[in-house]
Amino acid sequence: MTAPFAFDLLATDGRARRGTITTPHGVVRTPAFMPVGTQGTVKAMFMDDVRATGADVVLGNTYHLMLRPTAERVAKLGGLHRFANWPHTILTDSGGFQVMSLAQIRKLTEQGVTFQSHIDGSKHEMSPERSIEIQGLLGSDIQMQLDECLRLPASRAEIDRAMRLSLRWAARSRQKFEAMGGPGLGQGLYGIVQGGDDADLRATSARELSAMPFEGYSVGGLAVGEPQAVMLAMLDIVCPLLPEAKPRYLMGVGTPDDIVESVARGIDQFDCVMPTRAGRHGLAYTRFGKINLKNARHADDPRPLDESSDCPALRDYSRAYLHHLVRTGEALGAMLLTWANVAYYQSLMLGIRDAIEARRYADFVAETKAGWARGDLAPIG
């Protein structure tokens, strides 16, 4: 028998929380950062290396996977864990965000969305039920309800309408998830708080969702271009309204600074393409802040990005070599910097978790920010 989906709160420090999520594929230490594996691969990384950085969970994108290779094919091949050689926890989004950002939408109705693939123009239907069906076929451990992701800015009336539609879709998603047997499989379904940058609508969304029996709660529609202060203000409103005993996932966030600030407000899970995308563009996130390896200052620098790291990508390759790889467009540059960034993000999460356990989170944040503010090593003589 499969153990039920569980969240255990192990320690708190202020509103920051240290816990574990137990899924059919392992234990996720929270606060957790989930590297993005859009199409069943964390771009330019081997899954063994992703795991070795300390990641307990990766994210898969329902929209991309439903188009290629299709959820039915992944199911026939034994599910996404086996397909992608990742035997640990997988979280999937609902597909809604990419349907609304990448595809050409044909029609949005109460029932769902009709859209055309951005790849070949083929027509597809997405509904709350179909999204859960796909996530079930993929074998996702942590699933998301379909929601309507508005493009901002939008009027209050529009935000209100989309938020209420998302609530109705939440209920339908839950029903389908239970019909699929998700709870019995130990899987979890998260409801998604919407409401744009409107405090009242955010509060309404959080309250209504909290009354429904989800295994966790996501905060969606943030980090879409608004100032960080707005995002944090929304978290200040939303987090206290969400059930203490359930994990909270801030979708699509963010910079290291966004993460430490959001943890301080009670967020437990994060995902973002930033570390992987930046790695493909010659940028490294480190304890010295953000480093642009394209910069000529690195051309003659024999020092690694961070000699104190235990990640080979940060420790064993000179800045001069990384600079050369980035400048010449070599694949190894993207491979090493992606790896370095995922490793830094995971080491940040480890530090966050340890600090909460030790009830010194505020000090940890101050020290970490001081490190970023000091900036990179001085150039070599």
Added chain:
Amino acid sequence: MTAPFAFDLLATDGRARRGTITTPHGVVRTPAFMPVGTQGTVKAMFMDDVRATGADVVLGNTYHLMLRPTAERVAKLGGLHRFANWPHTILTDSGGFQVMSLAQIRKLTEQGVTFQSHIDGSKHEMSPERSIEIQGLLGSDIQMQLDECLRLPASRAEIDRAMRLSLRWAARSRQKFEAMGGPGLGQGLYGIVQGGDDADLRATSARELSAMPFEGYSVGGLAVGEPQAVMLAMLDIVCPLLPEAKPRYLMGVGTPDDIVESVARGIDQFDCVMPTRAGRHGLAYTRFGKINLKNARHADDPRPLDESSDCPALRDYSRAYLHHLVRTGEALGAMLLTWANVAYYQSLMLGIRDAIEARRYADFVAETKAGWARGDLAPIG
């Protein structure tokens, strides 16, 4: 004190030779295939993985490295071995081939070549002496003389002229190599046999070079589009004229079939972009022959490329997943297939070496070719 460059012939079977080359950075088991690390990286692979496939030596391209990051910079950073995190043997070409194929040549004279970089149009000079100087700055263990690489077809008079110029450049290269202290450092310099597809000119080149004191001999200007039979006919002429006690390197070759046939004619070293380039284009070289992972027949196939391999890339990833990665253009597809191809080439060389030791090389070739001819696994029911 550094041990001198050495070649030890351990066994022969017909004209096939099993030996070892000892350089300042290790022992190279021959026949050897040398993965191409053009710009200080074997494209899309970690050097640790290159090593783990069984490679004892990689090739670096003088032309590319002299332009970026420059030989002087590499030298200041401790040499190419340290720069590229490859502490084992490195062979470099002279730069001549790329000067004549990639760059815009301004002038070819007795003295050398003036050319413009294909990257930024900057003007550079290359001479036999400068090529050796660069290879010395890189710290190359096995260096090549500068030669003139003709574009074929060319008249006999042109081939003759270029071959004789290359002989004079061989002598100047040797002089510079000794002035740089190469022999005392345990490094080796190879002369390059030219002569196009002309048996007499090939023989002349081989005889004249054999009279000069090189640590090894390369055969250049083959596998440039001529039928395999022409290439093998040239080897039948050239190899018997080269010193028995020195290694022989067939430059830029080739397919697995080219390799087994050339070993049978007395060749000890090979390099080729084929396994790495094919890996970036969705093609796998395996004991079942060449497999095109783009082909839809793999879309639902849960089997790995070769379950009997001890290379993770060949053994641990389904064809369906590889197909998906290739079709979606994911970097991991190129990473895995490059790795698989380099691993297959190295396992082929291991089989070749074992077969020569066991004096069953002809049987090994017949078995290996039968495997390729049988082709890929039957599609799954």
